[in-house]
Amino acid sequence: xxxxxxxxxxxxxxxxxxxxxxxxxxxxxxxxxxxxxxxxxxxxxxxxxxxxxxxxxxxxxxxxxxxxxxxxxxxxxxxxxxxxxxxxxxxxxxxxxxxxxxxxxxxxxxxxxxxxxxxxxxxxxxxxxxxxxxxxxxxxxxxxxxxxxxxxxxxxxxxxxxxxxxxxxxx
Amino acid sequence: xxxxxxxxxxxxxxxxxxxxxxxxxxxxxxxxxxxxxxxxxxxxxxxxxxxxxxxxxxxxxxxxxxxxxxxxxxxxxxxxxxxxxxxxxxxxxxxxxxxxxxxxxxxxxxxxxxxxxxxxxxxxxxxxxxxxxxxxxxxxxxxxxxxxxxxxxxxxxxxxxxxxxxxxxxxxxxxxxxxxxxxxxxxxxxxxxxxxxxxxxxxxxxxxxxxxxxxxxxxxxxxxxxxxxxxxxxxxxxxxxxxxxxxxxxxxxxxxxxxxxxxxxxxxxxxxxxxxxxxxxxxxxxxxxxxxxxxxxxxxxxxxxxxxxxxxxxxxxxxxxxxxxxxxxxxxxxxxxxxxxxxxxxxxxxxxxxxxxxxxxxxxxxxxxxxxxxxxxxxxxxxxxxxxxxxxxxxxxxxxxxxxxxxxxx
Numbered sequence: 142x143x144x145x146x147x148x149x150x151x152x153x154x155x156x157x158x159x160x161x162x163x164x165x166x167x168x169x170x171x172x173x174x175x176x177x178x179x180x181x182x183x184x185x186x187x188x189x190x191x192x193x194x195x196x197x198x199x200x201x202x203x204x205x206x207x208x209x210x211x212x213x214x215x216x217x218x219x220x221x222x223x224x225x226x227x228x229x230x231x232x233x234x235x236x237x238x239x240x241x242x243x244x245x246x247x248x249x250x251x252x253x254x255x256x257x258x259x260x261x262x263x264x265x266x267x268x269x270x271x272x273x274x275x276x277x278x279x280x281x282x283x284x285x286x287x288x289x290x291x292x293x294x295x296x297x298x299x300x301x302x303x304x305x306x307x308x309x310x311x312x
Numbered sequence: 313x314x315x316x317x318x319x320x321x322x323x324x325x326x327x328x329x330x331x332x333x334x335x336x337x338x339x340x341x342x343x344x345x346x347x348x349x350x351x352x353x354x355x356x357x358x359x360x361x362x363x364x365x366x367x368x369x370x371x372x373x374x375x376x377x378x379x380x381x382x383x384x385x386x387x388x389x390x391x392x393x394x395x396x397x398x399x400x401x402x403x404x405x406x407x408x409x410x411x412x413x414x415x416x417x418x419x420x421x422x423x424x425x426x427x428x429x430x431x432x433x434x435x436x437x438x439x440x441x442x443x444x445x446x447x448x449x450x451x452x453x454x455x456x457x458x459x460x461x462x463x464x465x466x467x468x469x470x471x472x473x474x475x476x477x478x479x480x481x482x483x484x485x486x487x488x489x490x491x492x493x494x495x496x497x498x499x500x501x502x503x504x505x506x507x508x509x510x511x512x513x514x515x516x517x518x519x520x521x522x523x524x525x526x527x528x529x530x531x532x533x534x535x536x537x538x539x540x541x542x543x544x545x546x547x548x549x550x551x552x553x554x555x556x557x558x559x560x561x562x563x564x565x566x567x568x569x570x571x572x573x574x575x576x577x578x579x580x581x582x583x584x585x586x587x588x589x590x591x592x593x594x595x596x597x598x599x600x601x602x603x604x605x606x607x608x609x610x611x612x613x614x615x616x617x618x619x620x621x622x623x624x625x626x627x628x629x630x631x632x633x634x635x636x637x638x639x640x641x642x643x644x645x646x647x648x649x650x651x652x653x654x655x656x657x658x659x660x661x662x663x664x665x666x667x668x669x670x671x672x673x674x675x676x677x678x679x680x681x682x683x684x685x686x687x688x689x690x691x692x693x694x695x696x697x698x699x700x701x702x703x704x705x706x707x708x709x710x711x712x713x714x715x716x717x718x719x720x721x722x
Contacts, residue, residue, distance in 0.1 A: 204537020204570025207596075237531075237538060237574040239459065239515060241414070246706055248351040249381055249412070253574065257683075258705060260650075262599035262629045264572075 173199060173233040174216035177226065182255060183242040185232035189272040190245075195296060196270035197229035200236045200261040207283045208265045218286045225289070228297045229269075236264055245274050269296045277301055333668070334659070334695065334716040339675040342371050342386055342395050342698060344710035350377050352709040354684040354700050356417040357473075358461040358518030358577045359634040361686035362698050362713075364390070365420035368443060369688075371698055372401065372418040372428055373711055378409060383416040383430045387443040390690070390715070396443060404449035405433045419462045420688075421469070421490060427497065429460040429471060436460035436473045440490060440497055448496035452486060462488075465521030465580065468547050471499065472517040472528050480510040483517045483530045485551070505543045505551045510534070520578035520586045524610030525549070527586055529557055529576045537570020540590055544612045552612075557605060559617045561594040572596070573603075578611075581637025581689075586611040587662070589620055589633040589645045599629030602647050602660075604667070620645050620660050622670045627651070630658075631683070638689035642718070646673070646685040646697060655681045657699050673697060675714045680704075693718055 173179035179199065180188065189196045201208040215221060225231065236256035243249050250258070259268065259276075267280040269292065277296060284292075291310060295301055300309045343352055352375040354361045363370050372385045383402035386395040402413035413432035421427055425442045436457045439449035452460070457475040464470075469488040474481040486502040505528050506514070512533040520527045525546040532541045532554070540557040561571040572593030579587050585608050592603040602621045605614040621630055628651040637643045643662040648655045656677030658670045676682045676699050684700040695716040702709045 202538075202570075202572055202593075203533055204535075205572065206569070237572075246351075247349045247376070249376070249414075250353070251355075254355075257631050260629075263593075263596060 173201070173231075174212040176222055177216065177231055179231045179233035181240075181242065182232045182234050182252070183244065185230045186245060186270075186274050189230040189270070189274075192230070193272050194230050195228065195272060195277070196232055196268075196274070197225055198232045198234060198268040198270060200234045200256055200259070200264055200266040200268070202236050202264040205264045207263075211265050211283050215284060215286050215289055218289075221286060221289050224293050224297075228293060236261060236266070267292075278306065333661075333718065333720040334671065334673075335719045336673060336675050336714050336716045338393075339712045339714045340388075340393060340395065342711040342713050343373060343375065343384065343398065345375070345377055345708055347377060348708070350375060350708065352700060352711050353381075353414075354686055354698060354711060356415045356461065356686075357459040357516045358417065359575070359632065359686050360417045360419060360461065360463075360577075362688045362696055363418045363420040363426055364688045364690040364696055365422055365426055365442070366424045367391070368424040369696055369713070370418050370420070370426045370442070371395070371711070371713065372416040372430075374414055374416060374430075380410060381412040381414060382409070383413045383428075383432070385416075385418065385426075385428055385441075385446075390694075395713070399441075399446055401428050401439065401446060401449075402430055402432050402437070404437055404439070404451070408432070415459060417460060417462050419464050419469075421464060425493070427462055427464065427469065427488065427490070429462050431458045431460060436471070438462070438471055438488065438497055438499070440493075444493065447494055450496045450499060452499050453484065453502060459516055461517050461519055463519035463521045463526070463578075465523065467523055468521055468526065470519055470521060470526050472505075472519050474515060474517065477504070478509055480513050481515060482506070482510045483514045483528060485517075485519070485526065485528055485545075503550070505530070506554055512536075516575060518576050518578045520580050520611050522580055522584040522586065522610040524584060524612070527578060527607070527611030529578055529588060531574060531576070535569065538573055539570070540573050540576045542588075542611075542614060544610075555613070557588060557614055558590065558592060558603065559594075572600075574600075575633065577633055577635045579635040579637040579643065580611075581643040581662075582639065582641040584610045585637075585643075586614075587635055587637055587643045587645075588614060589635045591630065591633060592617075595626065598626050600631060601626055602630045602633045602645060604635075604645065618667065620667050621647070621649075621658065622660070622667075625649060625651055625658065625670050632685060634686045636687040636689045636695075638693045639691060640693045642689050642693045644687055644689060644695055646687045648683040648685060648699070652677070654679065655683045657682050657685045657697065659695075659697075673714070673716070676712070
């Protein structure tokens, strides 16, 4: 009996973590995908500048179906997780949120206003940024695993400096 | 005689900006700066950043001219061609100049007086005042209160805001008692609109006060996506159970459930009618559209959803809807969109046949970016509009004002 209780006690934290991971998906919410460390936009930009690393910005929306689809079908891919975690500072913006961010210019705006300023018309909306916050590439809507792999080769390989995405992909 | 002729010719030489149905005067600067890294913001829960009280226009905004975001209010007589020097409204807490203040709101109390609210120092504040001065400020709500909005009517004045309750924010409403010049207003007990503990976030309230009672609308995430809920209370009584304001368009049974709505705003017009407007992403291929609904029973229930902007505008993303109504039955909604290449302020108003064709307000459209409108209709049905203006992202911002008069028979 005591042994069973000990096993149960050991299993409970694991069960709690599993629930925390799965609940947002079960609710159909569009939080950042599980298994990634997404930061606030302003925090991510500070780290990117400090480390000279490019930024991958995910503009999502609470209850957004295509964000949910992207999380489940693309960000669940182990290769995407590895490449994007290694190559970018990951930031997540709730595009309808009133949470305040401080931009590099010193201006304080809400996450919704950041979306308006960046003209992120739909969610999900993905932005690849230079370490100083300059926009390199914008990608609206659901993207497949292959598309995310192509974007990563294009951005991380620095090809965007000389070619358009279509030229790079040979289209 | 010669002087009269010259004067007449002068008037002909500077015609008002005529647009179908509305005639607009010249735009007037409310606030501007050449100081680098200074930014103005015209934002509030419900987008109530301008009001007309008697013959006085009041405008409230936030800017960081002092290095810290603070709230400023400026007044002008309707007929005047310039705003008076602004007052800093957010000066109440100790060391207020070091405490960032955001999202201010202003409503008209009549007789040239106003009620103002804003968020500062982990709380929300209100104070009355006018061109002669600002009355003492009062802090409302619990710690971490925010997103305040105000509304007033013949039978009461109310404030609504969000404050934490457990893990989530909750909408509360309190009656406000006005006590005249030089005295602080008094707030009654703040009561949650929904007495149950919030199951998820309740955000960005907006209010309308009719003779029958008070209506509050807000963003609610309890269903795993954002819906707009409304609730009505007779004056002095409890709020009824919330009902949905927006029609949820289910796009997928597998992935997410919400069609996407945000930033509702309410206004009273005509005989106790209430208009609502909000950003709505039900047509996801064209981003946000402006949708609305009308209550004809004093704010208890709203009719079916209506697209406010015209079908051409549907092809572009609309942002920042602001609504205002007048006792003569005028109801107008302003927003910004970039259908003409850069952001302009668009206007639509209610006609006998529904919402009008969109009008790019002449003084608030053209080169550069014109965004973040706020509107107020005065007792004569004249439209008072402010907006944020800048040439390019990162360039200095300005706030402009213009007045419009109806030129068509209503």
